[in-house]
Amino acid sequence: MSTTSQDQTALELDIVVDVPVEHAFRVFTERFDEIKPRDHNLLAVPIDRTVLEPRVGGTVYDLGTDGSRCTWARVLAYEPPHRLVISWDISPQWQVETDPDRTSEVEIRFAAETPERTHVVLEHRHLDRHGEGWESFTNLGSGDGWPLYLERFRAATQRHADES
Amino acid sequence: MATSTADPWQALADPTRRQVLARVAGGPCSVTEIARHLPVSRPAVSQHLRVLLDARLVDVHRQGRMRVYEVRASGLDQLRRELDSYWNATLTRFKDVAEQTYQPAETTAEGTQTR
Numbered sequence: 001m002s003t004t005s006q007d008q009t010a011l012e013l014d015i016v017v018d019v020p021v022e023h024a025f026r027v028f029t030e031r032f033d034e035i036k037p038r039d040h041n042l043l044a045v046p047i048d049r050t051v052l053e054p055r056v057g058g059t060v061y062d063l064g065t066d067g068s069r070c071t072w073a074r075v076l077a078y079e080p081p082h083r084l085v086i087s088w089d090i091s092p093q094w095q096v097e098t099d100p101d102r103t104s105e106v107e108i109r110f111a112a113e114t115p116e117r118t119h120v121v122l123e124h125r126h127l128d129r130h131g132e133g134w135e136s137f138t139n140l141g142s143g144d145g146w147p148l149y150l151e152r153f154r155a156a157t158q159r160h161a162d163e164s
Numbered sequence: 165m166a167t168s169t170a171d172p173w174q175a176l177a178d179p180t181r182r183q184v185l186a187r188v189a190g191g192p193c194s195v196t197e198i199a200r201h202l203p204v205s206r207p208a209v210s211q212h213l214r215v216l217l218d219a220r221l222v223d224v225h226r227q228g229r230m231r232v233y234e235v236r237a238s239g240l241d242q243l244r245r246e247l248d249s250y251w252n253a254t255l256t257r258f259k260d261v262a263e264q265t266y267q268p269a270e271t272t273a274e275g276t277q278t279r
Binding site: 011017018019020023024034035036092106116120122124 | 243248257258268
């Protein structure tokens with residue numbers, strides 16, 4: 001698995017799996033519940049399961065053990081067995097972002113290398129949409145760019161402090 | 165010299181210092197350039213920059229005889245690192261689940277037929 005960082009506002013990872021492309025796509029979309037890390041739970045209670053609705057216009061949501069629901073992505077493209085695009089409606093503070101203009105997107109591409117082997121590329125792009133603060137630093141006085149930037153910075157410096 | 169990691173919140177409590185940072189955020193610049201646009205003296209700007217450096221909000225590097233200041237991009241870097249580890253975990257788990265749940269068609273067909 002490798003990460004390329006030619007673009008600061010995107011990240012790209014890839015992995016090779018020893019299964020056919022159809023199987024790879026099916027597992028990713030139908031068993032997303034099993035593969036998604038649980039450590040970033042936006043609900044107040046533990047996650048019972050995560051649902052990825054397999055259609056454009058569908059959503060991805062976590063269901064809590066008490067029945068509560070947290071919808072954190074929209075399915076933007078669903079093209080079995082080669083491509084899936086979802087939005088990332090989670091702010092850098094790991095809270096649901098309700099303004100679609102401030103969300104990024106995740107594209108997962110599946111390509112058959114052989115009939116029994118699939119190359120999967122995951123690209124998370126438009127990270128800069130999550131807030132003013134990095135590129136659009138010019139309108140510092142206005143809007144909510146400041147608190148966002150500062151909060152993130154605070155978290156970063158604290159982490160550095162914890163590490164050292 | 166001891167390197168202090170001052171609280172960025174505190175560093176930005178001062179309105180003039182915020183103006184200094186806003187100027188630096190507009191593009192790399194020198195103390196002189198910053199002072200030109202602000203109603204404060206050059207030494208005062210240097211003082212503010214020192215605080216911003218300590219709070220790790222700006223970086224400085226030499227360009228010839230000049231010291232050029234620019235904003236640190238840690239915010240975006242931090243987000244990238246966090247998401248990178250999140251998706252790394254996802255893909256690793258995905259590979260495990262995909263390979264564990266896959267049974268090659270030939271073997272299955274043969275197995276069914278011989279029984």
